[in-house]
Amino acid sequence: MSQAAVLxxxxxxxxxxxxxxxxxxxxxxxxxxxxxxxxxxxxxYDPVRTPLPDRLLAPGSRIASGEIAWLGTDALGRDxxxxxxxxxxxxLGIGLATVLVACVVGVTIGVVAGYSRGxxxxxxxxxxxxxxxxxxxxxxxxxAGVFARSVPVVVLSLSVTAWxxxxxxxxxxxxxxxxxxxxxxxxxxxxxxxxxxVRHVVPFTVGPVVALATLEFALVVLAEAGLSFLGIxxxxxxxxWGQTIANGxxxxxxxxxxxxxxxxxxxxxxxxxxxxxxxxxARHGQRRPRS
Amino acid sequence: MVAVTRMVVxxxxxxxxVMWGAASVIFVIVRAAPxxxxxxxxxxxxxxxxxxxxxxxxGLDKPLFEQYVRYLGDxxxxxxxxxxxxxxxxxxxxxxxxxxxIDLTLTxxxxxxxxxxxxxxxxxxxxxxxxxxxxxxxxxxLQSFPTFWVxxxxxxxxxxxxxxxxSAGVGTPAHxxxxxxxxxxxxxxxxxxxxxxxxxxxxxxxxxxxxxxxGLSERQVLLGHALRNSLIPVVTIVGLQMGALMGxxxxxxxxxxxxxxxxLVVDAVANRDYAVVQAVTLLIAGxxxxxxxxxxxxxxxxxxxxxxxVAS
Numbered sequence: 205m206s207q208a209a210v211l212x213x214x215x216x217x218x219x220x221x222x223x224x225x226x227x228x229x230x231x232x233x234x235x236x237x238x239x240x241x242x243x244x245x246x247x248x249y250d251p252v253r254t255p256l257p258d259r260l261l262a263p264g265s266r267i268a269s270g271e272i273a274w275l276g277t278d279a280l281g282r283d284x285x286x287x288x289x290x291x292x293x294x295x296l297g298i299g300l301a302t303v304l305v306a307c308v309v310g311v312t313i314g315v316v317a318g319y320s321r322g323x324x325x326x327x328x329x330x331x332x333x334x335x336x337x338x339x340x341x342x343x344x345x346x347x348a349g350v351f352a353r354s355v356p357v358v359v360l361s362l363s364v365t366a367w368x369x370x371x372x373x374x375x376x377x378x379x380x381x382x383x384x385x386x387x388x389x390x391x392x393x394x395x396x397x398x399x400x401x402v403r404h405v406v407p408f409t410v411g412p413v414v415a416l417a418t419l420e421f422a423l424v425v426l427a428e429a430g431l432s433f434l435g436i437x438x439x440x441x442x443x444x445w446g447q448t449i450a451n452g453x454x455x456x457x458x459x460x461x462x463x464x465x466x467x468x469x470x471x472x473x474x475x476x477x478x479x480x481x482x483x484x485x486a487r488h489g490q491r492r493p494r495s
Numbered sequence: 496m497v498a499v500t501r502m503v504v505x506x507x508x509x510x511x512x513v514m515w516g517a518a519s520v521i522f523v524i525v526r527a528a529p530x531x532x533x534x535x536x537x538x539x540x541x542x543x544x545x546x547x548x549x550x551x552x553x554g555l556d557k558p559l560f561e562q563y564v565r566y567l568g569d570x571x572x573x574x575x576x577x578x579x580x581x582x583x584x585x586x587x588x589x590x591x592x593x594x595x596x597i598d599l600t601l602t603x604x605x606x607x608x609x610x611x612x613x614x615x616x617x618x619x620x621x622x623x624x625x626x627x628x629x630x631x632x633x634x635x636x637l638q639s640f641p642t643f644w645v646x647x648x649x650x651x652x653x654x655x656x657x658x659x660x661x662s663a664g665v666g667t668p669a670h671x672x673x674x675x676x677x678x679x680x681x682x683x684x685x686x687x688x689x690x691x692x693x694x695x696x697x698x699x700x701x702x703x704x705x706x707x708x709x710g711l712s713e714r715q716v717l718l719g720h721a722l723r724n725s726l727i728p729v730v731t732i733v734g735l736q737m738g739a740l741m742g743x744x745x746x747x748x749x750x751x752x753x754x755x756x757x758x759l760v761v762d763a764v765a766n767r768d769y770a771v772v773q774a775v776t777l778l779i780a781g782x783x784x785x786x787x788x789x790x791x792x793x794x795x796x797x798x799x800x801x802x803x804x805v806a807s
Contacts, residue, residue: 333509334516337780339742342760346521346772349764350528426641430746433643434761449644453750456647457655464651467644474639482635 229480236473240292249286251441256281260459276461278451284461288469290443294432295470298358299425303417305363306424310370311406311413317371318378319401328375332368340365341427348437358437362424373416374409381405415484422477429470445470499795506788517780518570522563525769535767536579575774578763585770589756589778595665596755599748600740602675604733607682612722612729614683615690619725620717622695630687637684642743646677646750663752674751678743682736689732693725727798734790738783 258267258281267273267281275284317328335343347361381387381404390400431437432446445466452462525532533549534541550556553576554565569575575585618630653673654662661670697703698721706716748757756775763771 330512330516333513334520336738337513337517337784338520338776339738339745339779339783341742342745342776342779343520345745345761345764346776347524349761350524350767350769350772352529422639429641430643433641434746434749436761436764446641446643449641449647453647456651460651463644463647467641467648470644471636471640474641475635478635478639 226483229476229483232472232476233480236292236296239289240296243289244293247283247286247289249283249290249443251282251443254280254282260455262459263461263465275465276459278448278462279455279459284448284465287443287448288445288466291445291448291466292469292473294438294442294444295425295428295473298355298362298428299421301355301359302362302366302424302428303421305359306366306420307370307413307417309363310367311374311409313367314371314374315378315401315405315409318375319382319397319405321379321382325375328371332371335365335368338365341430344427344431345434345436348431353437353439355438355442358428358431361431361437362427366420366424369416369420370413373412377409377412378405381408411484411488415481415488418477418481418484422474422481425470425477426474499792502795503788503792506791510784510788513784514777514781515567518567518777519563521773521776522566525773526559526562528767528769530767532767532769535769536577538579570773570777575777576770578768578770580763580766580768581771585768585774588759588771589774592754592756592759593778595753596741596744596748596757598671599674599678599753599755600737600744602671603678603682603740603744606675606679607686608729608733610679611683611686612690612726614687615692615725616694616717616722618687619691619694620698620713620721622691622698627691630691634684634687637680637687640680642677642680643746643750645680646673646747649673649677650750663750665754674747674753677750678740678747681743682740685732685736686729689728690725693728694721697721697724727794730797731790731794734787734793737786737790741779741783 255268258273258277259279261267261273261277261281263274263276263284265273265276267277267283273283273285275288277283278287313328317325343364344361347364348358351357378401387400387404390404395403428437429444429446429449432442432444433450435447435450438444438447448466449463449470452459452464452466455462531546531550533546533553533555536553537545537549554562557565573586577583578585578588581588614630614633618627621627650662650673653660660672661667662673664670694717703716703720706720707713711719744755745757745760747753748755749761752758756779760772760775762768763775
């Protein structure tokens with residue numbers, strides 16, 4: 205039933221892959237990465253500097269210093285383009301760190317549980333049952349909210365549930381591999397379990413894990429934006445899309461651009477990661493994770 | 496039916512275990528959090544002696560294990576203590592906010608199922624066609640937009656621009672429209688994708704061919720035969736998505752100042768009101784768990800094929 209859920213994208217993907225369209229997500233994501241890496245070196249932005257004469261300027265306006273604010277300014281006179289550029293760094297950084305943590309933890313647990321089965325596997329199943337009792341974003345809100353504001357706490361709060369899908373997918377792969385001939389051969393030859401797992405099982409998880417990591421990355425970036433929209437987690441002074449969108453909410457009537465533009469930046473990124481993830485998922489025959 | 500009863504009992508036992516685990520997770524998080532709960536409760540003006548007295552009264556000077564056992568007892572009695580900010584039992588405040596969240600999530604579910612079924616049906620009836628491709632693009636977009644931003648954009652368009660609907664708060668049914676539609680966005684996509692693939696699959700089944708060859712119109716085939724079978728997975732996915740829906744509600748409620756559990760819990764987290772945090776998170780976990788079980792049972796009841804599978 206859920207395997208069937210990927211079909212619309214698979215059909216679309218097959219059609220797109222032949223054309224240049226299939227490469228669009230790569231180009232868009234590369235652009236975001238470039239902006240996140242280089243943008244802050246080119247554009248200066250200080251969240252504490254609030255030039256009030258420049259406040260609530262529409263996109264394309266000239267600010268007091270004579271420069272043009274291409275995407276306008278917010279209620280404190282801060283440039284929106286700069287906030288989007290710095291926000292890209294925050295989002296991509298936290299997304300990458302969280303997916304890395306979740307991937308390492310999830311793959312390790314999943315492979316070991318799938319390979320050894322038995323009690324360890326049952327314990328894993330119960331742990332995921334408990335963690336999934338909470339909506340992932342609620343658990344992240346509680347964890348990121350009660351501890352001191354910092355980037356590592358945000359990464360931790362998002363990783364707490366993100367590792368589960370990695371564990372589930374790699375567990376499945378490991379479970380099917382442990383009966384295969386080359387694994388049996390290695391076992392008979394007395395290869396230590398750890399080496400069997402690392403040399404003969406883990407390499408087969410790479411494809412599905414990469415596909416999953418792409419989709420998880422999109423979910424994590426969305427969740428982080430949600431946290432910073434609620435004003436939870438990130439230290440004051442950090443720049444993030446969710447925060448800029450929240451700041452613009454009370455000025456919607458006079459300055460639509462504050463909330464609208466960072467949201468477009470965020471949506472475009474997520475759409476392209478989603479398409480890329482669906483392409484990779486179709487190629488590696490793993491299903492899209494739920495929620 | 497005996498088999499189904501056995502399944503329900505098994506699921507309930509797992510559910511009890513899961514609730515114990517969930518309560519323990521919350522206990523660990525709250526205890527690991529920095530700051531003295533008694534000091535938070537009394538506020539910045541309290542002196543040392545007052546704090547010490549309250550610490551003793553709350554049992555916070557006891558060994559951790561004793562506190563844990565006492566906490567589990569409190570959870571069983573649904574007693575999470577006083578909320579220091581609201582000045583009354585946390586559970587009372589939570590139950591007061593619950594109906595607003597139920598209204599919001601139920602309406603959103605109805606919207607998502609109605610729109611998602613329609614989209615999935617037109618897309619799935621001709622897989623690969625132009626409509627299918629458009630629906631596929633729409634579902635990707637629906638799933639990718641951050642819900643809080645969707646909410647703000649809807650406010651910008653329908654409340655501030657067209658002046659059709661209120662932008663926030665409660666009162667009339669019109670107040671419910673924008674929050675419910677916002678919350679429905681990603682779930683519409685999920686329902687549409689699922690319906691599309693199961694309708695597309697059903698269209699290849701022999702019974703659909705039979706229906707066609709006995710002269711039914713394409714419309715009758717779609718609605719009477721293909722859709723009917725596709726509804727079963729939709730029931731399950733709606734049940735399974737309840738957790739994500741509740742999570743979405745937490746964010747959407749904050750966009751629209753909707754007085755439900757979501758705005759309550761975010762406020763409580765920001766102010767270290769642990770009594771309310773515990774009450775809301777465990778109530779949501781409990782509701783999600785019960786709904787998951789209900790969806791599982793419905794699934795088995797609705798599909799005779801699975802019913803035999805469970806029985807055997």
